[in-house]
Amino acid sequence: MARILALDYGKVRTGIAVTDELQLIASGLTTVETKNLIIFLKDYVKNETVESFVIGLPKQMDNTPSESEKLIQPLVKKLSIEFPTIKMERQDERFTSKMAFQSMLDSGMKKKKRQNKALVDEISATLILQAYLNRI
Structure with a gap:
């Protein structure tokens, strides 16, 4: 089987998570x-077989797209052009940053490390990917 790669897209940084080849476990990859x-x-993708990209879908509480969706649409288009054989999936990303920060707290992570925004983005991507895996 091929891996599934998730993206928590941001203006400055993008968190990335990936599954194992059996698509059972979501793990943070990098930011x-x-x-x-x-x-x-x-x-x-030169070194790993990727079946699909899961891109966070930012929504408001009323289920309408958030402002950051305008930034993500060009990425989705570019990915479909650059990687035409890889499926694009979207996954609701509401609360992932808060959940990522909370998981850092719950794990006893020191304050200095919790301030690492790149780590929060990577954990958020992992949460997006795990939610997607739970949904399919």
């Missing part, structure tokens, strides 16, 4: 500068 995202993904 990359968003300007380098496509280059990173091209390198990654």
